[in-house]
Amino acid sequence: GENVEQHPSTLSVQEGDSAVIKCTYSDSASNYFPWYKQELGKRPQLIIDIRSNVGEKKDQRIAVTLNKTAKHFSLHITETQPEDSAVYFCAAKGGAQKLVFGQGTRLTINP
Amino acid sequence: KAGVTQTPRYLIKTRGQQVTLSCSPISGHRSVSWYQQTPGQGLQFLFEYFSETQRNKGNFPGRFSGRQFSNSRSEMNVSTLELGDSALYLCASSLAGWDEQFFGPGTRLTVL
Numbered sequence: 001g002e003n004v005e006q007h008p009s010t011l012s013v014q015e016g017d018s019a020v021i022k023c024t025y026s027d028s029a030s031n032y033f034p035w036y037k038q039e040l041g042k043r044p045q046l047i048i049d050i051r052s053n054v055g056e057k058k059d060q061r062i063a064v065t066l067n068k069t070a071k072h073f074s075l076h077i078t079e080t081q082p083e084d085s086a087v088y089f090c091a092a093k094g095g096a097q098k099l100v101f102g103q104g105t106r107l108t109i110n111p
Numbered sequence: 112k113a114g115v116t117q118t119p120r121y122l123i124k125t126r127g128q129q130v131t132l133s134c135s136p137i138s139g140h141r142s143v144s145w146y147q148q149t150p151g152q153g154l155q156f157l158f159e160y161f162s163e164t165q166r167n168k169g170n171f172p173g174r175f176s177g178r179q180f181s182n183s184r185s186e187m188n189v190s191t192l193e194l195g196d197s198a199l200y201l202c203a204s205s206l207a208g209w210d211e212q213f214f215g216p217g218t219r220l221t222v223l
Contacts, residue, residue: 032209043201043214044154089154097209098167099144101154 002027002094006102014110019080021105024072027094033066033073034099036089044089048075077107085109113138115204115215123221129190132218136183136204142166143185144212145177148199157200160185161208189220197222 003026013019025033034049050057050064050073057064061080066073073092077084090102116135124130136143144167145157156169160179177187183204189196199219203212 034211036214043216045214046211049211091154093209096167098156098159098169099212100156101146103153 001096002030002092002098002100004090004092004100004102006090006105008105009103010106010108012108012110013080015080015082017080019075019077019084019107019109021075021088021090021107022072023074023090023092023102024070025092025094025100026071027092027096028068028071029095030071030092032093032099033064034091035064035075036091036101037086038089038104039086047088080109082109082111115202115213117200117202117215117218119218120216121219121221123223124192125223126192126194128192129188130192130220132187132189132200132202132220134185134187134202134204134215136185136202137213140204140206140213141183142205142208143179143183144203144205144208145185145187146201146203147171148201148217149197154201157187159208166208192222194222196220 006023031052036044037047038044063076087104142161144159147155159167163179174190179185199217201217203214205212
């Protein structure tokens with residue numbers, strides 16, 4: 001079945017710098033890759049997603065890139081702000097149509 | 112449009128008991144998925160229901176079961192509770208299951 005690996009597990013960056021979180025997946029049939037942000041005590045919320053027919057997608061300070069050949073995708077956050085501090089989860093939906101999540105990355109933005 | 116709701120929000124049970132959790136999806140959404148979230152294991156997929164049928168199942172023992180009603184509301188049942196079942200149980204709804212999922216606030220289950 002699908003397996004998703006996410007790195008790093010924790011990430012600390014200075015406010016204003018960029019943050020990059022990387023995920024790899026195992027099922028070559030995977031075609032949908034969402035990223036969720038979960039603030040402390042709150043529910044996960046979708047921040048951006050990408051489908052397998054697209055290589056990159058941007059939404060203001062957030063971008064996601066997908067490399068189907070290497071089976072990895074990344075989240076890029078530019079000009080980080082304190083409110084970006086949260087746990088970020090990547091996920092992949094493969095041929096079995098199950099959404100499999102990575103282990104999460106705890107991002108801390110230092111003022 | 113109202114979001115996904117889950118009841119109860121908190122539950123405390125003892126080992127051996129059973130529990131039923133409820134999830135009401137966003138109006139019009141026919142797919143409901145359930146996840147178990149623990150600090151060590153992240154978000155683990157339990158099962159997905161679509162139009163009252165279980166369409167997908169994760170790698171959890173048979174003590175975990177669910178169902179979906181004609182109004183798309185879903186329930187999850189855990190029988191013979193174990194200490195390791197303590198977790199946040201999240202449900203998520205989507206229109207068809209392959210699109211954006213919207214999560215509920217979760218039910219925090221503590222097993223003593």
